[in-house]
Amino acid sequence: MAAGHPVINGMNLNQQFEAPIEFFNRHTGLVETESVYGEAFLRWAYGNPLGRLTVAVAVKRLWFSRWYGWRMDRSASRKKVAPFINNYAVDVEEFAADVDSYGSFNEFFYRALKPSARLIAAGDSVAVFPADGRHLAIADVSAADSFYIKGQHFNLAKFLGSAELAAEFEGGSMLISRLCPVDYHRFHFPVAGQPSEARILDGSLRSVSPLALRRKLSILWENRRMITELATSEFGKIIVMEVGATCVGGMHQTYQAGSQVEKGAAKGYFSFGGSCVTTVYKPGAIRFDNDLLDQAALGHEVYAKMGERCGVVNCP
16 A cells, blocks of 8 residues: 555545446446446546646636537537447437437437426425436535545535625535436426526536546536526525536526526536536525435435435425
8 A cells, every 4th residue: 555545445545536436326226337438538637647737738628628519519420429329328219309310419419308208206395306417415515525535525615606605505415416428418407496597607627527526626616617596485595506527618508597497497408528417405405315315425426317306305
C-alpha cells in the first residue's frame, strides 16, 4: 500500500478512484456494474496528469462541447444510431417515433417516449424521480461526507449560486439523478407545482461520471447549470437543477414558467452526453425511500426510471 493513502472498505485511495462503478438496480434487486460509454478516455482524462491537463485546456471548454454537438447534429451522425441501439440494448418499442425518422444522432439522443413508457407514481404526497438514471440520495446535504467517495463535502452556496438560497436549504435533502449517454435524456418535474423561469449559472463542462466526481466533487458546482425554483403545496419550495457536462452544453427548457405543472410533466431535455438533474428539498420536507438511503450508505446509486417513486412528504 502506498504511504499516505487511507484504507476505506478495504481499498486505498487510488483503488477507490479506479474501482468499477457499481449501482443497485431497483428493478432487478441486484448490485450491477455500469458499462461506461467512453470509459477508457474518462479514466485517462481524470486519472492521468496529461489527461487532466487536456481537460483543463480543452475538454471542459464550452467551445469543445459546441463543436461536438455540431457534429452530432449533422446528418452524417445518423450512422451512429443503429450501432448505439445494438451495443447498449436500447428498447426501441418505447420510442414515440420510428428509428428511421431521426435526422441526426442528437435527434435520437433526446428522443421522446410514448406516454405509456413511463408511468407516474400516484399521490400528492409522493415525489418521483425527475429522470431515468442512477440516483444518489442525501438525507442531509450539510452533514454528508460520502459523495461518490468518502471525505467529500458539498458546497451548497456555490452549487445554488446564492448564499441566500443556500441558507433556506441548509440541512435539506438532495437527490442527484445521473444520466448516462445510454439513458432517456428528457427530464421532468418530480412533483406538481408552479415553476420559476430557469436561470443559467455559467461554468465549465467536465464529466459528471463518478470516475470524475470521485476525484473532484466540485465539478458539480463548477459546471454550467440551470436552476429552477418550484413552489409546491405539499413539499414547499424545492430546487430543480440541471447540470451540464462534457458535450452537454445544451440544456433545453420546454415548460412555461409561472404556469401550474403536473407531477411528471416534461421540463426539458439535454443534448448529447452524460449529465445530471439534482432536486433539493428544504429540511424535513421529504423522506426518501429506504432503498435509496440504504444504498447511499453503502456508496451505491440506485438505478430507477423517471416517474417511479423516490420519497414521500415527511410528516412529523
